[in-house]
Structure formats: C-alpha cells, structure tokens
Amino acid sequence: MHLGHTHDGPAAVSADATRLDGTRRALRIGLGGPVGSGKTATVAALCRELRDRLSIAVVTNDIYTREDADFLLNNAVLPPERIQAVETGACPHTAIRDDISANLEAVEDLEDAVGPLDLILVESGGDNLTATFSKGLVDAQIFVIDVAGGDDIPRKGGPGVTTADLLVINKTDLAPYVGSDLERMALDAKKQRGELPVAFTSLTSAEGVGPVADWVRAQLASWTA
C-alpha cells in the first residue's frame, strides 16, 4: 500500500488526484505574491470570467482579518458557500508551504459542501518574494507582481518569480506613471524563467484578466485529459 492512499478513511492525505468516492478532485491553483499586487483582484476577475462554465470555489489565507474573503463576498463574485477563509497565525507562507493542513481541510470541505468542483483557487496572504505553494496543496501556481512595486522585481528573481507556473505582471496601465519599463520587465522575466509563461495584465477593464483565464483553461484541459 502506498502511503496516503488508504481507501477506507474520510480524507485523502494531500495531493491524491481522486477523491474517496473515486471521482477526480478539482484542479487546485495557488495565487501568491507581495501585498497589494492584485491577487484578490485577479481571483475576482477570474471568477467572473470563468464561473458561467466552471464550478469554482476559493480559499483565502488572510494574514489577520477576513478582508480578502469579504472583498470577494461584497463583490458577489461567488456565492458565500463557495468562499472559505483560512487563519494563518501571522505566518501566511507556513500555511501554504510548510504546514498545509488547514488549507487542505478547507479544500476538502468545499468539495464536500458545494462539489463537484472543477477548479479551486487558493489565494495566499500577501507575503514576500520567497513564498511558494507546496505541491501537496496545489497543482499549479501563479505569482502576481505589479509594475508599481518596482520594475526590478523580475531581475531580482526569487522562488516566486523564477519557479511559478505563471508569472503575472499586473497594473500595466500604471507603468507610464511610475516609470516602469515593461519591455525590460519582460526581458528580465524571460532571463529568470526561460520557457515558463508570463502574462501582463491590467484589471481596469473587464477583459484584462484574459491571458490568465486562458492559461487556467489550458491547465484544466490537461488536468481533465
């Protein structure tokens, strides 16, 4: 018997692809990145873009409030039973990487309560450039930075910028006002990430999240293939 694949208990251990009833679980995508880069706005825009065709739920990891969960609720991007907030004990990166138990519990509860789900978005609390998601929690991760945080962030690299499955560089509409050079950011990102994709977004228009939504659809297609 492979560890974590007992079939007579109430819960899979972590990243098992099938649920106990034999159905395939939802694809889980993590969104991380520094404070204020637009993670919650990206989650909201993705929900609006994808919710008509996909069954979606969201887990938020607020650092000390329910602010992110409340933002999603107040903007009515999903019904409240599809949004769960996890408390992280002042250490948001621990909850998505070193000890993922509370997040796994939230993911399982959502599948039990409103499933079957196609997609669960797990949003981390705003943290530093080294925060990445455990593979036991998510199948793929998006790292969100923005042009106003400094156009040298892609050059500086770090695990989020370098290894995330998708790097989103958000708020491109602000570039002229903060003196950020988008071409330089694209070149630096390419240097750090090789063939891994980068999406430039501006969420001031409804279609702004398009490149990210397309990437998510591609991930789903290979998950369900």
Added chain:
Amino acid sequence: MSRAALLVLADGRFPAGGHAHSGGAEPAVAEGRIRDADSLAAFCRGRLHTAGFTAAALVAAAPHGLDPLALDEAADARTPSPALRATARKLGRQMMRAARATWPGPDLDALARARPRGAHQPVVLGLTARSAGLGPEDAAHCVAYETVSGPATAVVRLLSLDPFHATAVLARLAPELDRVAEQAAEAARQQIDALPAASAPLLDITAEAHAAWPVRLFAS
C-alpha cells in the same frame, strides 16, 4: 520503539496545524497579562498544570489502550468552552491527516472513520504516539511540551519578544514538564472517569471572547 520518533512528533514543524494557534496567548497579550519573559513563564506554568495536565493524561491514556471514542467523550466533558472544543476537533482532524501519512495504522483509520470531522486533538495525538511505537509517558511529554511551546512561539510573534528569552523560558520549565508528564502517565492508568479534570477558567473565558474578535493573528 524509536526514541527519535518522539522528536519527530514533538517538533514544532510537525505539519498538524499548530502554528496558527496561540494557546490563549493572543488574548493574554492583548489584556497585558503577558508582557515579557517572566509573565510568559507564569502563563505557561499555569497552562501546563491545568489544561496541559488534563490533556497530557488524555494523551497518555490512548497508549495505555483505553477506548478512543470513550476518551473523545471524556475530552468533551473536560472542555467547557465551545470555542476550545471546536479548536480541539479542528486540530485533531489536522493531526489525523499528518498521523496517517507518518505512522499509518488500523487504529488511526478506525478513529478517522468514526470521527470524520475530527476527534479531540489529544486523543488523536495519543493514538499517533501509539502508532509510532511510543509509550504513555512519551506521549504525555509531547503534549506537555506543546502546551508551553505553542504560546511561547506565538508570543515571539505577538510581542516581538527576544526569541532567546522565550526559549530560555521553555528550558527552565523542562523539569516541570517532566513531572507533569510523569503524573499524567500515572493518572492515565486509571479508569476513564478518574482521569484528571484540571482546568483554567480564565483560558476558557478568554478563548470564547477571542473566537469573536473580528481581527486576530491566531485562530485560537
């Protein structure tokens, strides 16, 4: 049995959800009852000899072979605060996931089936210790340590207390941890109804208040 298994289980990095909980330290800091290393030591000592002793005996009872479901009821009866009962079951569910990945066994599977939303954390911890080949006193040591290390770690974050001072508090408590673990293991030899029921009413009261805070760093 492997003594090192105890180190793995007692390690603060054991991924069972404990990092998000302060063991009552967050409200105690807010009310000024923990301000520095000395008041942290007093808080830890109080928690150790009350809630800690009770939990340690429950944990030691599982390796003695007492029925986990009866122990779960005994834990309920010894936890008057609904918020702390919910926390204990949440942490028990998270401990169960880690336990079934680290030391899988039929006893853990059976308890997971019987309590899919989580049994009390000390009951799960006791079964985990048994599954890891540890004895009652080892199991009691584990919970005694976690009773004081949780608040100490939380206070380092909440007060920016010097981490050396916080760790020194734990080191000085070590002989008391030994005594509580020994007493708990001894108490766990008795019938379930005779298990200790020491409690800290102020921890129960502040846990209820803390659960209703709109803004907090720790889940409990």
